[in-house]
Structure formats: structure tokens, C-alpha cells
Amino acid sequence: MSTILPHVEFPLTRLRRNRRDDWSRRLCSEHKLSVDDLILPVFVVEGSNVRQEIPSMPGVARFSIDLLVEECRRIADLGIPAIALFPSVDDSLKTEDAREAYNPNNLVCRTVRAIKQALPNLGVICDVALDPFNSNGQDGLVVDGYVINDPTVDALRKMAVVQAQAGCDAVAPSDMMDGRIRAIREALDEKGLIDTRIISYAAKYASAFYGPFRDAVGSGGALKGDKKTYQMDPANSNEALREIAADLSEGADMVMVKPGQPYLDIIRRVKDAFGVPTLAYQVSGEYAMLKAAALNGWLDWDKVVLESLIGFKRAGADAILTYTAPDAARLLARGHH
Numbered sequence: 077m078s079t080i081l082p083h084v085e086f087p088l089t090r091l092r093r094n095r096r097d098d099w100s101r102r103l104c105s106e107h108k109l110s111v112d113d114l115i116l117p118v119f120v121v122e123g124s125n126v127r128q129e130i131p132s133m134p135g136v137a138r139f140s141i142d143l144l145v146e147e148c149r150r151i152a153d154l155g156i157p158a159i160a161l162f163p164s165v166d167d168s169l170k171t172e173d174a175r176e177a178y179n180p181n182n183l184v185c186r187t188v189r190a191i192k193q194a195l196p197n198l199g200v201i202c203d204v205a206l207d208p209f210n211s212n213g214q215d216g217l218v219v220d221g222y223v224i225n226d227p228t229v230d231a232l233r234k235m236a237v238v239q240a241q242a243g244c245d246a247v248a249p250s251d252m253m254d255g256r257i258r259a260i261r262e263a264l265d266e267k268g269l270i271d272t273r274i275i276s277y278a279a280k281y282a283s284a285f286y287g288p289f290r291d292a293v294g295s296g297g298a299l300k301g302d303k304k305t306y307q308m309d310p311a312n313s314n315e316a317l318r319e320i321a322a323d324l325s326e327g328a329d330m331v332m333v334k335p336g337q338p339y340l341d342i343i344r345r346v347k348d349a350f351g352v353p354t355l356a357y358q359v360s361g362e363y364a365m366l367k368a369a370a371l372n373g374w375l376d377w378d379k380v381v382l383e384s385l386i387g388f389k390r391a392g393a394d395a396i397l398t399y400t401a402p403d404a405a406r407l408l409a410r411g412h413h
């Protein structure tokens with residue numbers, strides 16, 4: 077040091093000491109991201125040998141069942157515990173009563189059977205909501221312009237039963253109707269499907285971050301208006317605790333907060349209040365933001381992926397649904413953290 081420094085006061089506590097070297101940074105690290113924390117959402121489409129890139133989600137594609145099974149084999153080999161399955165349904169099968177949702181031979185059920193046959197140990201989670209099968213793109217049945225609760229729940233419980241009978245490990249109602257967890261639990265138990273888990277999208281917000289997902293499943297074009305009469309107001313957080321409490325009392329095995337990064341405060345409150353398995357969904361729009369910036373050379377993809385995921389762990393999430401799961405798993409396997 078060439079310059080003479082002026083007199084300084086010496087701090088007794090130096091928090092920088094533990095940050096000085098890699099070994100002490102590692103010892104003092106409070107949270108760890110592991111491949112065990114990851115769930116990959118995947119999109120399936122009719123046909124064979126089909127792979128369709130999704131323009132608003134670069135690096136994510138829809139696959140026909142045959143290619144999706146191969147993809148799932150790679151996912152399982154990376155050590156990712158589970159996938160969440162979403163169908164992109166042909167427009168000709170979409171109706172106002174969304175009855176294809178509970179056809180035991182629909183695209184979702186055929187996909188579940190194929191994946192579970194090839195990869196019995198990979199967790200398969202099915203989404204329970206009517207939007208992929210609904211000609212108006214809403215998650216429920218619409219009468220006079222309003223999504224009606226109880227008849228929607230009746231359709232949802234039939235949907236959950238055919239998915240569970242096809243062999244999925246968990247059903248994940250993402251519709252935000254009231255009372256659907258109890259109705260689904262009772263319907264599953266009645267059929268002897270007592271071990272099918274219910275992962276509730278309990279605190280799901282009416283978010284603009286779902287845009288790319290609606291492209292991926294093809295529900296965006298049909299959707300008129302918004303989902304504000306059933307998904308939550310982004311301004312609310314006490315209400316999220318009431319939603320979670322209701323779904324736990326109705327029999328939810330795990331609960332989810334969605335979207336993820338703009339709602340880290342909700343994850344923390346839910347974890348502190350209930351201490352139950354709490355999942356976060358880093359949704360399509362969050363993926364698209366990071367990806368677009370990385371493709372422009374504005375952000376370092378590998379680093380922002382791991383930083384965004386450790387943020388969920390720090391907030392209290394036990395697991396994260398993320399389109400980055402394969403990249404994150406590869407980075408973690410190479411020792412990044």
C-alpha cells in the first residue's frame with residue numbers, strides 16, 4: 077500500500093472474516109440448494125416424434141408422449157425427483173363443459189401411464205384445472221360470464237380421479253375454487269386411492285407472469301378477460317394464510333405459493349405460520365425474464381438461476397417448480413452452489 081491511510085477506528089466485529097475464504101464461506105452458508113428440491117414442469121402434445129419449441133420460453137418445448145418419456149429418462153438420470161405435467165390439447169377437444177378433462181383416455185392420462193411404466197420411480201404430478209380443456213380458457217365452468225364454483229369442483233374431482241387411476245403420484249389442483257381439496261380427497265378415498273397426494277396451489281395469485289405458460293398450453297388465445305374472480309389479488313397476504321389454512325384442513329399434503337420471486341414474503345409467512353411442506357413455483361414469466369436477459373448477454377444465466385433458486389430456499393420453500401430444473405441439476409452436479 078503506497079498511500080498512508082488516515083487514522084481509522086478498528087471494529088471488534090468483522091463479519092467479513094467468515095467471508096474471506098471459500099472454506100469458511102462454505103461452513104457458514106445457511107441454506108443449501110439440492111437437486112432434491114427441484115420439480116420440472118413439462119408440456120405434452122398429441123402425436124409422435126413431435127418437439128415444438130415455445131417461443132416465449134426459449135429452451136422449453138412441448139413433446140409428444142414418446143419423446144417426453146425419453147426426456148423424462150434424462151430428467152430422472154439427473155436426479156430430479158418429480159415432474160409436473162401440463163397438456164397442450166387440440167382445439168377440437170375443447171368445449172364449454174371441458175368434459176375431455178375427465179376422459180380416462182385423454183392426453184394427460186395416456187402420458188401418465190407411459191411415463192410411470194417406463195420410469196416408475198419418477199414422481200408424476202398432474203395439474204387439476206379445466207383451462208387446457210375449456211373452450212374459453214378459464215379454469216372453471218362459465219355461466220353468464222362468471223366461473224361457477226361448485227359445478228366446477230364436481231368436474232375437478234372427476235378429473236383428479238381419472239388422473240390418479242392412470243397412476244399419477246400426486247394431483248395438484250391449480251384452479252382456486254373453494255372447497256375443492258376436500259371434494260378431491262373424498263373422491264380419491266372413495267376409489268381406494270388413499271395414497272395419491274394432493275399438492276394444493278393454495279395461494280395462487282392473478283398474475284401477469286403466467287403469459288408464456290398460456291402460450292405453451294394454448295389457453296391464452298381463447299382466454300377472455302382475466303382470472304381475478306378466483307385467483308388472488310397481488311395486494312393481499314393475510315388472505316394467503318386463510319387459503320393455506322383452509323386447504324390444510326381439507327386434507328392438502330403439500331401447499332404451494334405461486335408465482336415465486338415476487339411473492340417470497342408469502343412463502344416465508346406460510347412457512348412460519350404452518351411449518352408444512354411448502355412449494356414455490358417459479359413461473360413461466362419469471363423464466364422468460366431471466367432467459368431473455370441471458371440471451372441478450374445482460375445476465376449470467378448459470379449464476380442467476382442458482383441465485384434465484386437459493387432465494388426460494390431462504391424464504392422457506394422446501395421445493396421449487398422451475399423450468400430451470402435440468403440446468404440447475406447439472407450445475408449442482410458440477411459443484412456449483
Ligand SMILES: NCc1[nH]cc(CCC(=O)O)c1CC(=O)O
Nearest residue numbers: 205207250285286289359360361
Ligand atoms: N391452471 C392453470 C395454470 N397452471 C399453472 C399455470 C402457470 C404456470 C406458469 O406460468 O409457469 C397456470 C396458468 C393460469 O392460471 O392461467
Ligand SMILES: [Mg+2]
Nearest residue numbers: 252253254319
Ligand atoms: Mg382456496
